[in-house]
Amino acid sequence: MASSDALLPISAREEEPSCPYTKLPDGSRSDPETHPRRRRPYKGLLAVSFGLLLIAFYVALIATQDGSRSNEAANAIDETEKTTSSSRARLAGVSEKSNDGLWKLSGGRNTPAFEWNNSMLSWQRTAFHFQPEENWMNDPNGPLFYKGWYHFFYQYNPNAAVWGDIVWGHAVSRDLIHWVHLPLAMVADQWYDSNGVWTGSATILPDGSIVMLYTGSTDKAVQVQNLAYPEDLNDPLLLKWVKFPGNPVLVPPPGILPKDFRDPTTAWKTPEGKWRITIGSKINKTGISLVYDTTDFKTYEKLDTLLHGVPNTGMWECVDFYPVSKTARKGLDTSVNGPDVKHIVKASMDDTRFDHYAVGTYFESNGTWIPDDPTIDVGMSSSLRYDYGKFYASKTFYDQNKGRRILWSWIGESDSEAADVQKGWSSLQGIPRTVALDTKTGKNLVQSPVEEIKSLRLSSKKFDLELSPGSVVPVDVGTATQLDIEAEFEIKKESLDKFFGDASVVAEAEEFSCEKNGAGSTVRNALGPFGFSVLATESLSEQTPVYFYIAKGKDSKLKTFFCTDTSRSSVANDVIKPIYGSVVPVLKGEKLTMRILVDHSIVEAFGQGGRTCITSRVYPTTAIYGAAKLFLFNNALDATVTASFKVWQMNSAFIHPYSEEAVRALTRT
Amino acid sequence: MKLIVMVMTMMMISEGSMIDQTCKQTPDFKLCVSLLNSDPRGSSADTSGLALILIDKIKVLATKTLTEINGLYKKRPELKQALDQCSRRYKTILNADVPEAIEAISKGVPKFGEDGVMDAGVEASACEEGFQGKSPLTSLTKSMQNISSVTRAVVRMLL
DSSP: OOOHHHHSOHHHHTOOTTSTTSOOOOOSSOOSSOOTTOOOOOOOHHHHHHHHHHHHHHHHHHHHHTTTHHHHHHHSOOOOSOOTTSOOTTTTTTOSSOHHHHHSOSOOSSSOOOOOOHHHHHHTSOSSSOOOSSEEEEEEEEEEEETTEEEEEEEEESSOSSSOSOEEEEEEESSSSSEEEEEEEEOSOSTTTTTOEEEEEEEEOTTSOEEEEEEEEOTTOOEEEEEEEESOTTOTTOOOEEEOTTOOSBOOOTTSOTTSOBOOOOOEEOTTSOEEEEEEEEETTEEEEEEEEESSSSSEEEOSSOSEEETTOOOEEEEEEEEEESSSSOOOOTTOOSTTEEEEEEEEETTTTEEEEEEEEEETTTTEEEESOGGGOTTSTTSEESOSSSOEEEEEEEETTTTEEEEEEEEOOOSOHHHHHHHTEEOEEOOOEEEEEOTTTSSSEEEEEOGGGGGGEEEEEEEEEEEOTTEEEEEOOSOOSEEEEEEEEEEOHHHHHHHHHOTTSOOOTTTOOTTGGGTGGGOOBTTBOEEEEEEEOTTOSSOEEEEEEEEEOTTSOEEEEEEEEOTTSOSOSSSOOOEEEEEOOOOTTOOEEEEEEEETTEEEEEETTTTEEEEEEOOOSSSOGGGOEEEEEEOOSSOOEEEEEEEEEEOOOOOBOSOHHHHHHHHHO | OHHHHHHHHHHHHHHHHHHHHHHHTSSOHHHHHHHHHTSTTGGGOOHHHHHHHHHHHHHHHHHHHHHHHHHHHHHOGGGHHHHHHHHHHHHHIIIIIHHHHHHHHHTTOHHHHHHHHHHHHHHHHHHHHTTTTOOSOHHHHHHHHHHHHHHHHHHHTTO
C-alpha cells in the first residue's frame, strides 16, 4: 500500500492534522495579508528555547494584567456582563442561525415550559421525501440512471444523528419517488478515505460503464480524489463497488491547502476527446474551480486556467457545471455544447450555506467560463440561488432515460441536535427536481418536482374563491400534513388600477425583502401579502404562510416577492424559524401561480412555475396529525384577490429497507 | 546579548498576539483570551488548535453543568421535569455536539463544527427556558452561551 507521504506536496507533507497544536512551517506561497493561520519561519534551537522562556514570561504578564479573570475562567466560569447581541465577525446577516434569534428565546416567564415528546417528534418524519431509516445524512452523491434503475448515493453517518464517520449510503428507485434502501456502497476502509468517504459524482462512459470520482479524507486528513467503479456491471443494482488500487488519483496541487480540495464533478468531453472535470477550492477568500483533463480517470493534467473564480466568496463546495438548452425545456448530457446552449456554474458557499448559480458561456478551447451578468456572479450575495430556504450541497445529473436534468439537494434540520438525537435521525433530500433554463427570461433556471410525484396523488378538491381584503379562509381538505397544492391568483383589475393611481402607496420594492424586519406575513399592505397558510392550527397559534408580496417600484412597476414565513410555524423555542424568499419574475400577462408540497416537517414551495423556490423545515408542536389545517389568506388593505386552486392528498412513498422482496415489488409496478 | 533579548521579545510579542488577533474577532475578547491562555497548548496553536481548545472548554463546562444538574435532583425535587430536560440537553452537548465539532475541525470541514458549537448554546438556552424564570443554572447557562458564541467566531475563521 503506497505511503500517504509519498504523494503529497511539500506543504501538505509537513502538516500534522492529527496533532493540531504542532507548529506549521510557512506554506508554499507568500501571503500578503496577515493571516492568523500562517506560522513564522523556524528560527533555531537557541532562539526558540530563549523565545519560549520569554513567551512564558509574557503570558504571565498578560495573565496578571487581566487580573482575577483568567484564573476564574479556567476553573469556575462565571457569567460576564457582555450580552450575546454584540457585533461579531462575519456572522451578522450571513447565517440563518443568528445568535440573537436563539438566545432571546420566545416566551420566557409566562409561557409554559416546552418539551418535545415522542408523538411530536415521530410526526416529523416525512412520508414521501428520501431519508434513511435512521441517523444523519448530508450531501447527495453520484446520482445516475443505469439499466432501468435510478441510483442515489449519499453522505451518511451509520453511528449517530449528527455529522461524522461519513460513508456512502445507497438506494435505488424506478421513478425517483419510490425507493429501496441498499447496503452501504462504500465505507472508510482505505488509508486514502479512512477519515471520510466524502462527496463525489458519476460519469457514464459511452460504452455504458460507470466511473465514480469521490473525495477521500486520508488517514492524515488530507483531501484527495479517488476513483471507484461497480464490481459487476451486470448487476443493475450496482450493489458492490471497487476502489481503484492506484488511489488517490488526485492530491491537492501546489498552492491549494490540503483541506480545500473536494467534491469532483461529473466529467464532460473536451474538443480533443479527453474527459474534463472541475473541483471546487479557494485561495484566501476567493472561491475557485480547478480544472483537470484525463483520458482514463486515473492520470490527470491540471489546466493552468480555472473554470472560474469569484473574490470574497470563500470555499466553493459541491461545484456543478452543466449545459442547458436556450430553446427548449429539456435536459442535456453534460458533454453537449453548441450555439443553442448556455452553461451553468453552481457552487455551494461554505461561508453562508447557500447554493448559488449563474448562467454563462463556456469556452471549450481553454476550459473557462464567464457569467452573462458579472454583477450577479456565482457566490455574490445578489446572485441567483436554486432555492431561498434550507437547501445545500445540491447536485444535478443528466437522466438519459427521460432526457432531463435532475437536481438533488440536501435539506438539513432546523431544530436542536438534542431533538435529532432523541428522534434518531437528521436530514432529508428535497424531492428531485427537473431543472432547465427559463426560455422566457433566458436569465434564470426553472425547477419543478419530477412528474413522477404525481403518482402519489390521491383524492383532490378544487376551489375557486374570492378573497376580500383581510380575509383568512379555512380550506377543508381533511388531513393537511401530506398535500400537493397547485394555485393561481389574480388581483382584481379595479384593485390594481387603484394601487397604481394611489400616490400614497410608497414605492418600497427596492428596499423590500421577505426577511426584512421580521414582520413576514403579518404585515398588511395595499396588495397583500396573500397565499396559503400550511400546517396551521385551527386558531392559527402555529402556522406557516407561503405567499406573494407585491411591492411598488420607483418606476411604478410592480415587483413580486415569493416568501415562506416560518416565524410562527412552531411555539417551540429551540428551533430556527426564519422568513425565506426572494423576488420572483412575473412576465406581462402571467397570472401568479404557486405550487406547494407539504410533507410533515418539510414544505417545498415553487413560485411562478419554479422561477423562485423555497424549501423550509418546520416543527409544529400542535399543528400536527389531525390538528394540522390549511388556510388561505389575503392581508391586503383593500385589494380583492381571486384564488383558483386544487389540493391533493398525497400518499406515502413507502420507502423500504433492503430486501429482495422490496426490490421485486418496485420492479412489478 | 541585548540584541538577542530584543529580538526574542519582539518574537514573543508577535507570538502572544496570535491569541490576541484571534480573540479580537470574537464577541468576547476577554473571555476568549482567558480561556486560551489558561490552556498550555494555547500559545503555540494555530486557528484550528485554538478552536479545539475552546471546544474542550465547552466539554468541560457541560460536564460540570451535568454534575450540578445531578446534584439538584435531591436539593430541588420540584424541578425534576426541567432537570430531566436539561440532563438530556447537556448530554447531547457531550455526546453529539462536541465529538461532531472535533471531527469536523480536525478534518477541515469546519461548517459542521460550527453547527455543533452553536447547538451547545441552543441546548443551554433551551434548558434554561425550562425553568421559566426560576433557573438554578443561570450562571452556567450564560457561560455556555458565551463560550459557544466565542468558539463559533473562531470556527468561522476556518471557513
